[in-house]
Structures are given as structure tokens and as C-alpha cells.
Amino acid sequence: MRAEWQAHIDELLQTYQEKRRQIQDMQSRLETVEASAEAADGMVRVKVDRQGRLTSLEFDPRVSRRLGSEELADAVMEASKKAQADVADQLREAMQGLAPEGGPGQGGGFDLAKLLPERPDDIEAVRQRLGIQPQ
Template sequence: MNDFDPEDLERITARAEEMLSRVEELRSEIDMAVGRGAAADGQVRVTVGPSGRLTEVELAPRAMRMDSRRLAEAMLRAAQEAQDDVARKVEAVMAGTLGVGLPDENFGDLLESYETSMEEQLRAIEDRQRDGR
């Protein structure tokens, strides 16, 4: 008995392609996310990328008059604010796309898990075809 329907493969393939396309769009949206933070009345401003890595630090001339400890604290506060900002933006993109918030694991792990799952499903389909089921 052959219970394999070629239309099943077409549906699964179309769905996989659709999901992969959406994952790529999601990755692009996340890659463009930027977080900003400020401290010391705006004298210290920090920008971070989607991973939270610092991409820009701006110090107003008045910030240079601060003692080193106070300046360091302001830089740390601005960086933390920027990281929180980008995390909220990434979570909003994820929630808007997937209908859920960002899990504790990072996006790369999530994408790798998805790709592994898709590979396993495609192998199972190929095995069914080869076995004639």
C-alpha cells in the first residue's frame, strides 16, 4: 500500500519555503535593530546593535568635565539603557512575527533549531519516498 501522496511533499515544501523566507525577513529586521541610551542629562549617549554590542559612544564636551568615576557610571548606565532598548525592539519584532516574545536563548540558536528540524523532516520524506511508502 502506497500512502505517500506527492501533493503532501508539495505542501510541505511550499510551507518550508514560506517559513524560510519569513525567517530571512525576520533576520533582516533584527539585524537593523538599534538601541539607544543616554545618561548624565544626555551628556553621554550610547548606541548598540541587535546583539547589544556597542556601535557608538558620544560624549558631549561637558561630560569631559566629570570625574572619571562619575563618567564611567554614566557610560555604564547609558550602555545598559541602550541594551534594554534594543532588546525591547528585537522582542517586538519576534512577537509581531511569531506571536511570541523572545525566548531566553538567542536568535541564532532558535534559527539553528528550526533548520535542524526542517532537515529531519526532509530526510523523513526522502526515506518514505525511497521505501515506496
């Protein structure tokens, strides 16, 4: 194989490995995404995880004197939707240009590392496809 081709292949493999590491790092950071929101003038506070699941729900001690059960339910739903929208925005922003449609923030939960597998195609198969023969 010509030396310049081998150098180019080596450079591509190095770039591939760096991008894969960056994706793995991003996956780790995205796992900690969460958001909080309030409703009913701060009487209801919620926290959701990166998948929009409710992880915390707090009520101001005065909530039972100020809100009826229907209003309380509406406030919980409002705060939850706000927090879920915030999480979706955070994920979309972090993944802009990288994740396929339907990914994080859109009901996703896929493994980012799968965008780039552990190893690229077998180098010999790549060489054969490209018509590059080892010297």
C-alpha cells in the first residue's frame, strides 16, 4: 500500500476514535440532565429527570388553604410540563447536529455510543472495497 494512503487511513482512524470518545463523554453528561419548575405562584415545585419522569414533588405548606384539589392537580401538571419542556430543550441543544430525529428530548433514550461503534468496519474489508491492496 502506498505510504500516503496508509497515513490517510491512520489519520481517519485517529479522528474516528476521538469523535467516538467525545460522544461517550457527551452521553455521560446527558445522563445527569434534569429540570425543575414551579406553578401556582411557587406553591407546587417539581423536578424531572432526563426522560421527563417526575423525581420530586413539593408543596408549599399553605397549598391546602389556597388551592382546591382540581387546582392542585392542574398546578402539578403545569409544573411537570414546564420541567419536561426544559429537559427536552436542554437535550436538543446539547445534541444539535449530532442526534437523529426522534432522539433525546423527543422520547428518545438511545445509546449515543451506538452512533459510532467500538470498531469501524474491518480494515481489510474497507481496503478491498476501496481497491487498496497492502504492499
